[in-house]
Amino acid sequence: MPDAVGLELLAEELREADAASVIDTLHFRDKGTIEVSPAAIRETLARLRSKGFSALMSVHGVDYYPDEPRLGVHYELLDMSALDRLTIKLRVALDDPVVESVTPDWPTANHQEREIYDMFGVIFEGHPDLRRILMPEDYEGYPQRRDFPIGGEPVMFTVDEAHGRTYPQ
């Protein structure tokens, strides 16, 4: 795990390459996190890949409600030879939740970005096939957002549809 100093050095290198890319660093529970600007995500991951972080293990979304900017995307990088992990995160506002897709560089992000789009409504620009993945394609709303209520989900059965019935509210 990069220690606090190593993390700062890494962030400094990223800043040298693109001054606007790094927003914040955090060393928490023996693990480094670098917050980057959404515009710079693809370049940042490419730069870190050349430094040895060659595997993208996980991409997941977070809703920081009620803080702004609300939506977050986390990228868990892994360096298999130095046995090192690093989290890269970015945050986008709810009214413009657009992030550049990293799927062209990291094919593993394909399903995971689709899940974030499905659950949080983050739009990944340049994703080859951005559709809902776990929820039905005609589903409305983004269920993992914090202001999306639990339960009370109307269920649609084909048998009711055939009989022209409406569904209990």
Next chain:
Amino acid sequence: MSTEITTADETSEYRKLEESITMEPLERVRSEGDQELLTLNMGPHHPATHGVLRLLITLDGEIVRDLKPIIGYVHTGIEKTAEDKSYWKAIPVIERMDYLAYYFNAYAFCGATEALLEVEIPPRAQYLRVIHMELNRIMSHLVWLGTSALDLGAMSMFWYCFRDRELILDLFEQSSGQRMHTRYIQVGGVAEDIPVGWAEKVREFTTQMPSRADQYKAILANNEIVLQRLRGVCPLGEKELLELGVTGPLLRAAGNPWDLRKAMPYSSYDHFDFKIPVGTEGDNWDRFAVRVAEIYESVKIIDQALDGLPEGPWISEDRKVALPPRHELATSMEALIHHFKLVTEGFRVPPGEVYFPVESPRGELGCFVRSDGSSKPARVHMRDPSFVNLQATAPMTEGAYIADLIATLAMLDPVLGGIDR
């Protein structure tokens, strides 16, 4: 939310949308020769898909040209449900994600919570967790072996493997009261110490399991049909697998010895002497051989953990996190207060974000937990290995026969409960 779908127009619109998922022409479609391409729907209730997986396959005669997995049929919103429960109440729902690896689900979540809380785990609890997780790994591999052999037409293997799986489930029942979804691993340790005589029962199992695995190898590994169905079929190289984020036995079959138990040990795995089986070709045969070899290694770990099982508490003595022992409730006011507080509200977790990866039977199972300082997690996400590994199906099977697709899917070992969560 508008939910009425009564009028004819709206109904047909819904159907059109549904068809757009399924019948849209697939990319990368090309036919060699003048064969007409056939789009075939497989699933979601096909027995060979190991759960409710639906595949949309483009066929050129018998050759698979493209494949799209369609998932979400058993999506139950566990991640969302967990946000509405206090940490200790979230464990049972999270266990139910990957229903063949419940100890791993529980451990990944508890490990992430413990990292946030900075709780020290007693050595005995760490060893008990290892014993149960390795038993779980053998159990998961046995289910995989049985159902995979069934896909290849070997009916009897299914019964043999499920017979041995029952032995493990009996052990789980004895130590925790449940055969599946045991809720044995708790934040801070494990729920109960192992009962008297349990260790001997585990020994009985571990002495018998290697010879059983020998028998299974003898049945399958010298069988010409199995060899023809697996050897050299649907290989995928290490580089492609890493790009697709594939981990676990699938990656090790391609020759990369990446295993979190060795690379970044957790829960005292560094105390044990075991080997990481790796393959050379990355074909279906290697995937098969690596998993069977892992059964022997897991047995070795269990034996060593039983030998060196430390004495002492099996759950943290931090009363702010773990329940006080029952007998203290009658005598100690403080214990009663802690008990009341833990059962009603649950413990509060310091704010922060943690990603905690463990090596599940299918690869890296990572649990991301974000705490906002309250007694309920603000976000729980499982990086489920099946979900990520499933993306490798298309590159593996492109250009292969449809029969080999079934074998490859079996060797991929996806668990749809984990994929859909």
